[in-house]
Amino acid sequence: xxxxxxxRKKASALxxxxxxxxxxxxxxxxxxxxxxxPPVLRDTETEQLLREYTRPILRVAGLEKHNxxxxxxxxxxxxxxxxxxxxxxxxxxxxxxSETPNQIIGVLxxxxxxxxxxxxxxxxxxxxAAQTQMIIAMLLGAGAIAAGSTQRSSVGNNGxxxxxxxxxxxxxxxxxRTLLSYQRQQEENADRAGVKFLAATQQSPKGMYETFKRFTxxxxxxxxxxxxxxxxxxxxxxxxxxxxxxxxSSPYWNKKDDPALQLRHDMVRAxxxxxxxxxxxxxxRYPQTNDTLPARYARAISTYLHGDLRSALAQIDALIQVQxxxxxxxxxxxxxxxxxxxxxxxxxxxxxxVALSNNAPLIEMLLGQALVGxxxxxxxxxxxxxxxxxxxxxxxxxxGYTQLAMAYGRKGDYAEADLASAQAAYLRGxxxxxxxxxxxxxxxxxxxxxxxxxxxxxxxAKPPRN
Numbered sequence: 001x002x003x004x005x006x007x008r009k010k011a012s013a014l015x016x017x018x019x020x021x022x023x024x025x026x027x028x029x030x031x032x033x034x035x036x037x038p039p040v041l042r043d044t045e046t047e048q049l050l051r052e053y054t055r056p057i058l059r060v061a062g063l064e065k066h067n068x069x070x071x072x073x074x075x076x077x078x079x080x081x082x083x084x085x086x087x088x089x090x091x092x093x094x095x096x097x098s099e100t101p102n103q104i105i106g107v108l109x110x111x112x113x114x115x116x117x118x119x120x121x122x123x124x125x126x127x128x129a130a131q132t133q134m135i136i137a138m139l140l141g142a143g144a145i146a147a148g149s150t151q152r153s154s155v156g157n158n159g160x161x162x163x164x165x166x167x168x169x170x171x172x173x174x175x176x177r178t179l180l181s182y183q184r185q186q187e188e189n190a191d192r193a194g195v196k197f198l199a200a201t202q203q204s205p206k207g208m209y210e211t212f213k214r215f216t217x218x219x220x221x222x223x224x225x226x227x228x229x230x231x232x233x234x235x236x237x238x239x240x241x242x243x244x245x246x247x248x249s250s251p252y253w254n255k256k257d258d259p260a261l262q263l264r265h266d267m268v269r270a271x272x273x274x275x276x277x278x279x280x281x282x283x284x285r286y287p288q289t290n291d292t293l294p295a296r297y298a299r300a301i302s303t304y305l306h307g308d309l310r311s312a313l314a315q316i317d318a319l320i321q322v323q324x325x326x327x328x329x330x331x332x333x334x335x336x337x338x339x340x341x342x343x344x345x346x347x348x349x350x351x352x353x354v355a356l357s358n359n360a361p362l363i364e365m366l367l368g369q370a371l372v373g374x375x376x377x378x379x380x381x382x383x384x385x386x387x388x389x390x391x392x393x394x395x396x397x398x399x400g401y402t403q404l405a406m407a408y409g410r411k412g413d414y415a416e417a418d419l420a421s422a423q424a425a426y427l428r429g430x431x432x433x434x435x436x437x438x439x440x441x442x443x444x445x446x447x448x449x450x451x452x453x454x455x456x457x458x459x460x461a462k463p464p465r466n
Contacts, residue, residue: 039073039074039075040071040072040073040074041073041092042072042362042397043072043271044331044357044360044362044363045268045271046072046095046268047070047072048360049264049265049268050072050090050095050108051070053101053104053105053108054068054088054108054112056201056203057105057108057109057112057197057198057201058112060200061112061113061116061193062116063115063116066086066115067086068086068088068112068115069086070087070088070090071087071088071089071090072089072090072091072092072095073089073091073092074092075091076091076093077091077093077094078091078093078094078097079091079093079094080094080107080110080111081111082114082115088108088111088112088115090104092272092276094107095268095272096269096273096276098207098211098265098269100207100265101262101265102203102204102206102207103207103208103210103211104207104265105198105203106194106198106206106207106208106209106210106211107208107211109193109195109197109198109205109208110190110191110193110194110208111190112193112194113189113191113192113193113194113197114186114190116193116197187239188242191208191239191243192246194208195208195243195246195247195250198250199250199252202255203252203255204250204252204253204255204256205247205252205253206247206254208247209240209243209244209247209248212239212240212243213240213244216237216240263293266292266294267293267294267297267328269294270286270294270297270298270301271298271301273286273298274297274298274299274300274301274302274305275301279302279305279306282298282299283299283302285298286298286299293322293323296315296318297319300312300319300332303315304316304332304336304340309337309340312336313336313337316332316333316336317333320333325356326356327352327353327354327355327356327357327360327363328353328357330349330350330356331349331350331353331357331363331366333346333349334348334366334367335350335366337349337370338366338369343369343370343371343373343374344370344376346366346370347374347379350366350367350370351367353366354367359389361389361390361391361393361394361400362394362397364386364387364389364390364400365387365390365391365394365397365399365400365403367386368383368386368390368403368407369399369403371386371407372403372406372407372410377410380407380410380411383403384404384408384411387400387403387404387407388404391404391423396427398423398424398427399424401420401423401427402420404420405417405418405420405421405424408420414444415444416451418437418438418440418441418444418455419437419438419441419445419454419455421437422435422437422441422455423458425437426458434458434461435458435459438455438456438459439455439459441455442455442456442459
């Protein structure tokens with residue numbers, strides 16, 4: 001279910017296709033996140049913008065009440081996909097490379113088409129049927145091979161054995177082509193659904209077309225001579241031509257993005273560039289001659305990340321003068337101070353960021369971290385209160401529980417400290433440590449109390465399957 005236009009090599013057997021597709025459909029797990037660094041990125045500003053992009057589309061698609069979440073993947077390539085029916089995954093590269101809001105909105109509309117069409121569950125049904133057909137074919141073929149072997153041993157004839165081998169190979173090829181054709185049809189249906197959703201929300205489908213067209217030019221050479229029936233996506237040129245035909249008839253084809261939205265989009269792109277790209281790349285994108293707000297934002301972040309705190313703070317303060325009610329400028333200021341070992345100085349800007357962002361839980365966690373990081377016990381109760389509120393709204397954020405454990409430890413509340421540490425370990429995928437800490441927490445709580453029950457749940461929990 002990936003938007004990325006990637007021409008796949010011919011698989012040698014159906015089992016390879018079934019395995020690859022099963023992996024793609026597996027929900028993202030915390031254990032996998034721990035293996036090679038966190039593949040998921042969290043940022044309030046970016047997530048908020050993506051939610052605003054998808055909210056009207058999900059509403060017209062009938063998915064508004066399904067609590068569909070946006071997840072940013074730590075990958076610089078242009079890709080977006082759905083994998084579990086309740087989340088849309090977007091690479092940071094897709095956001096960075098989308099020059100207009102409409103381009104990434106078109107991508108999100110396409111992925112919403114997959115969700116609205118129930119393509120994941122339908123594909124699982126197709127895979128289950130294919131596996132059954134493959135097993136039957138293999139059993140029949142194996143029977144023929146066995147019979148051929150018996151005859152060959154007695155009369156020297158291997159014709160039946162060869163027929164058995166063919167009986168295994170031929171159905172696999174037919175089944176594989178059927179599955180790929182089904183996936184191509186799903187992609188076409190998602191394109192059409194995406195255009196329909198954009199029209200219903202009075203948005204242009206031109207961004208979706210522009211994105212697909214760009215990929216067409218990049219993949220035409222690779223597609224030359226390829227068998228269209230062996231592609232999981234439609235052949236790029238054909239797909240883009242079909243998209244242009246029905247998208248260009250939209251009454252909103254030439255509608256432009258609102259300038260204010262374009263600015264917010266450019267600010268997020270600048271932020272992503274500053275955090276994810278090398279400083280020399282950032283300065284090529286946003287040279288000193290570029291005095292726009294996004295360029296200044298990117299340079300300020302890149303400056304603090306690479307050691308010049310004083311210059312970075314001056315640049316951030318200049319941004320705050322331009323937009324004094326922008327919570328993310330205060331967040332960056334607080335984060336820069338916190339990561340430079342100045343936790344006490346980070347508290348004021350982070351409090352401001354929390355207030356201006358309507359108590360965004362990720363920013364609350366930063367504030368809690370700053371409060372804990374001061375080693376000032378006078379801040380402990382405030383840290384506990386703020387962090388408890390944050391994890392209540394972001395219950396899958398390990399950072400919040402880690403800081404909460406430290407705050408409880410400072411208070412001398414070791415039962416709650418052990419419980420919070422166990423919750424953090426479980427979310428990181430460290431189930432052994434989580435059970436050990438939860439077991440110890442159970443001994444500190446009275447039996448049957450809420451804390452004891454939560455700890456018992458962790459002890460009894462089975463590790464998620466990867």
